[in-house]
Amino acid sequence: MPVLRGAVTFSRFRAEPAKEAPSDIKRWLTRGLKAHAFEPIDRKSEEERAAGFVELENADSIEFPTSSLYYGEYALFSFRIDSIKVPAAAMKAELTKWASAFEKENDRPPSRGEKTAFKAEVRQMLRNRATPRTAVLDVSWNLKTQQVQIWAASRKTVDEILVALESALSVKFIGMTPADQARTEGLDEAALGPTAELIGMDLPATAVEEVSHGEA
Numbered sequence: 229m230p231v232l233r234g235a236v237t238f239s240r241f242r243a244e245p246a247k248e249a250p251s252d253i254k255r256w257l258t259r260g261l262k263a264h265a266f267e268p269i270d271r272k273s274e275e276e277r278a279a280g281f282v283e284l285e286n287a288d289s290i291e292f293p294t295s296s297l298y299y300g301e302y303a304l305f306s307f308r309i310d311s312i313k314v315p316a317a318a319m320k321a322e323l324t325k326w327a328s329a330f331e332k333e334n335d336r337p338p339s340r341g342e343k344t345a346f347k348a349e350v351r352q353m354l355r356n357r358a359t360p361r362t363a364v365l366d367v368s369w370n371l372k373t374q375q376v377q378i379w380a381a382s383r384k385t386v387d388e389i390l391v392a393l394e395s396a397l398s399v400k401f402i403g404m405t406p407a408d409q410a411r412t413e414g415l416d417e418a419a420l421g422p423t424a425e426l427i428g429m430d431l432p433a434t435a436v437e438e439v440s441h442g443e444a
Contacts, residue, residue, distance in 0.1 A: 241390070241401040243374045249346040253371055257303055258292050260396035265290035266308045279309045287364045305396065307389045310360040314351055322350045325384070326357050347372040365389060376401065 250256035266280030266287075283296050284304045297303055326346055330338045338346070361434045366379040367389065376393075378386050390401050 231398075239386045240404040241376045241378070242397045242404055243369070243376050243401055245396060245399050247383075254294070254298060254303075256292075257369070257371075258297060259398065260393075261292050261297075261305060262290065264392055264396040265292075266310075269310055269312055269360060272352070273313070275310070276313055277311045279392070281392070282306050282308045282364070285364060287362070298371075301372045303371060304368055305369075307367060307392065309363045309366045310367045311386075312358050312360050314354045314356060314358065314436040316356055319347070319350060320359055322354070323347060326328065326350070327414075367393075375404070 237292075250341060252324060263279055267280045268277055269275055269278045281290070281292075282305070284306050285296065287306060287308050288298075292305065297305060322344070325348070327338055327343070330342070356437045363385075368377045370376075378389050380386050380389065394400060
């Protein structure tokens, strides 16, 4: 869990309530996380992905007790993403094996309808066997400054977590990178680029002369 130990990439934002600020911020946050908590993938359904909030130190728990959620002025929790995908190679191998056995037993190849029915059975069997791929991304929320840090490198994942938080808590997030601040203040991002001096480009002759006089 990078939020407690180790170095990792994170994105930083400032949270602003879309409506009036809640009177009891801890109760408000706990209720929002529970309402959008992680639910495992239903293996009998067609869904291949599930995502939601979980406790920081236990990705299988969604109770969010005060002792596990709040650390001083911080709320610490995680966003879990599970995905299940049936490998195409495994599906093909099972179908080939079944079709060969069917033809030997029935002296004819299986019909299109029989293939379709068996394919559904095989897919369900492989889904039941498959181990979900799990990703757990940490989130820290300073309840005093309203600064939120999302510990994820993927921009797509960061955006997904932001959307989940906005939906759960009716808040909006303002990015706190220099580029984000420039856009918020109406500045041209080009003005944030490195100066010629910083990247080692030659200075104009007049500037060199002024520097020389200054050193003297």
